[in-house]
Amino acid sequence: MSGSPNFRCGYKMTTDVVALASELTDVVGPGNTFTGIEAAEYGHDARGVVTGPVLVAVRPGSTEEVAAVVRVCADRDLPIVTQGGNTGLSGGAQPIDQQASVLVSLSRMRELESIDIADSTITVQAGATIESIQNAAGRAGAMFAPDWGASGTASIGGAISTNAGGVNVLQYGPMRDQVLGLEVVLADGRIWNGLRRLRKDSSGYQLRQLFIGAEGTLGIITRAVVRLLPAIADHQTAILALPTLDAALPLLAAARSGGRTVVAFELLPEVGLGTAVDKFELQRPMETVAKWYIIARLAAPLGSGPTAMNDFLAEAAAANLILDAAVAATTDQEDNLWMIREMIRPVELWDWVGGYIKYDAAVPVGRVVEFIERVETLTAALAPGWLPFSFGHLGDGNIHLHVLPPIGGFEPAHRAALEAAIDALTLELEGTLTAEHGVGQSLLDQMTAQKDPLEVELAWRIKDSLDPDGLFNPGKTLPPR
Numbered sequence: 001m002s003g004s005p006n007f008r009c010g011y012k013m014t015t016d017v018v019a020l021a022s023e024l025t026d027v028v029g030p031g032n033t034f035t036g037i038e039a040a041e042y043g044h045d046a047r048g049v050v051t052g053p054v055l056v057a058v059r060p061g062s063t064e065e066v067a068a069v070v071r072v073c074a075d076r077d078l079p080i081v082t083q084g085g086n087t088g089l090s091g092g093a094q095p096i097d098q099q100a101s102v103l104v105s106l107s108r109m110r111e112l113e114s115i116d117i118a119d120s121t122i123t124v125q126a127g128a129t130i131e132s133i134q135n136a137a138g139r140a141g142a143m144f145a146p147d148w149g150a151s152g153t154a155s156i157g158g159a160i161s162t163n164a165g166g167v168n169v170l171q172y173g174p175m176r177d178q179v180l181g182l183e184v185v186l187a188d189g190r191i192w193n194g195l196r197r198l199r200k201d202s203s204g205y206q207l208r209q210l211f212i213g214a215e216g217t218l219g220i221i222t223r224a225v226v227r228l229l230p231a232i233a234d235h236q237t238a239i240l241a242l243p244t245l246d247a248a249l250p251l252l253a254a255a256r257s258g259g260r261t262v263v264a265f266e267l268l269p270e271v272g273l274g275t276a277v278d279k280f281e282l283q284r285p286m287e288t289v290a291k292w293y294i295i296a297r298l299a300a301p302l303g304s305g306p307t308a309m310n311d312f313l314a315e316a317a318a319a320n321l322i323l324d325a326a327v328a329a330t331t332d333q334e335d336n337l338w339m340i341r342e343m344i345r346p347v348e349l350w351d352w353v354g355g356y357i358k359y360d361a362a363v364p365v366g367r368v369v370e371f372i373e374r375v376e377t378l379t380a381a382l383a384p385g386w387l388p389f390s391f392g393h394l395g396d397g398n399i400h401l402h403v404l405p406p407i408g409g410f411e412p413a414h415r416a417a418l419e420a421a422i423d424a425l426t427l428e429l430e431g432t433l434t435a436e437h438g439v440g441q442s443l444l445d446q447m448t449a450q451k452d453p454l455e456v457e458l459a460w461r462i463k464d465s466l467d468p469d470g471l472f473n474p475g476k477t478l479p480p481r
């Protein structure tokens with residue numbers, strides 16, 4: 001089916017589905033194959049925003065079972081959607097409407113297989129949660145750096161497939177920087193064992209990079225080797241009140257000077273901070289009220305105590321880059337700060353925000369303040385009454401911009417005009433419309449504007465060579481040819 005459009009014909013329901021489920025049960029054993037309402041449950045994303053048609057949901061327990069499931073589907077020319085923790089925010093783990101699919105859930109494949117101290121790596125099955133890997137690393141006196149609000153549920157396979165980021169990307173990079181080796185089940189059911197642990201390997205193409213960020217369109221990741229890092233010897237977290245948003249970038253530069261290591265640098269608006277504190281009965285970290293705050297986490301060499309943070313705050317105050325600051329003195333205070341950061345998403349704060357516009361944009365760090373300010377100008381001009389709400393990973397240019405509609409309803413034309421204008425602004429500033437959540441199905445339409453036609457053509461050539469029949473995750477990630 002090489003060269004065909006992204007969609008394939010439907011599948012006869014009823015007897016065919018029963019026969020399919022029976023064949024899959026032969027592969028994965030009883031109790032791990034689901035049809036009807038139970039299968040439909042797998043077709044919803046965690047937020048209830050995206051739903052797709054699932055023929056059969058199947059939970060293989062090993063790489064060999066995944067490979068056998070793929071062969072069954074390939075023989076019947078049935079599309080496959082892989083699902084990890086189902087915390088993705090782009091509809092990648094749900095079939096598209098036009099393409100009822102077999103859903104392969106990796107929820108039985110959560111084993112943490114081995115830690116290698118000399119190589120500082122951990123080998124895991126793809127269904128293992130990010131949190132379980134963090135905990136295993138901690139028990140071994142090491143650290144697995146990726147971290148975000150869904151770490152308790154998100155799987156390593158899903159994180160690799162979306163090149164996920166989180167609050168520590170600034171210092172440690174996204175998943176692309178963590179993965180040393182992969183095992184992948186290919187479209188013909190063969191198993192590629194690329195489970196290497198090498199930091200250095202110049203032997204030509206690094207195929208694993210193709211599968212990272214591929215959102216399950218090229219194969220099913222079944223196992224991975226990821227890097228562990230030395231645990232942070234000492235660190236402090238502080239919240240800083242900004243005099244103006246323009247202070248944010250000089251403040252980031254000041255934080256990084258003097259050999260200091262900035263692990264996280266997150267932006268919060270007062271409108272969100274104040275609401276989160278009230279709604280979730282959190283502790284307000286300081287009395288000073290500003291329009292914008294930064295939560296910064298600094299790592300420091302062992303035994304240096306609070307020196308790094310204190311020096312930074314003294315320099316920032318002397319340069320008039322902060323109005324006030326509060327350093328977390330206890331673990332509870334630090335948890336309180338990060339809880340405010342986690343709960344600041346509009347869906348957590350307000351129930352009137354239906355119809356909001358949500359972005360996962362990133363622009364070059366040097367242009368992130370310009371991005372926020374120009375969004376405010378565009379909003380006032382194109383959609384009066386709407387509220388731009390920017391927060392998140394300012395330190396790496398990835399702002400989770402939401403634009404919230406006026407209470408009491410909105411004019412659809414305003415929403416459409418604003419969406420198009422903010423997309424255009426992001427691309428004008430040489431940014432991306434998806435920094436860490438992936439394209440999935442939600443952002444597919446926008447990719448045509450973001451991607452060079454030659455890049456799209458090359459991506460399709462890779463897709464055609466690895467998955468010639470379009471088995472894996474059709475209608476996702478790749479813009480139409």
Ligand SMILES: Cc1cc2nc3c(=O)[nH]c(=O)nc-3n(C[C@H](O)[C@H](O)[C@H](O)COP(=O)(O)OP(=O)(O)OC[C@H]3O[C@@H](n4cnc5c(N)ncnc54)[C@H](O)[C@@H]3O)c2cc1C
Pocket residue numbers: 046081082083084085086087088089091092093106126127147148149150153154155156157158159160161162163164165166167215216217219220221222436437440473
């Ligand atoms: C509260 C909250 C906060 C979040 N914060 C962040 C954040 O700060 N940074 C960030 O990057 N993300 C964030 N996310 C998004 C999400 O957690 C990540 O994208 C995560 O990596 C998805 O992992 P998952 O296992 O849930 O994947 P799923 O949602 O199950 O799948 C995501 C995609 O990966 C594919 N896939 C899954 N497993 C495999 C596999 N084994 N092989 C091949 N393809 C596979 C799926 O087909 C789909 O296309 C957040 C989500 C929530 C709900």
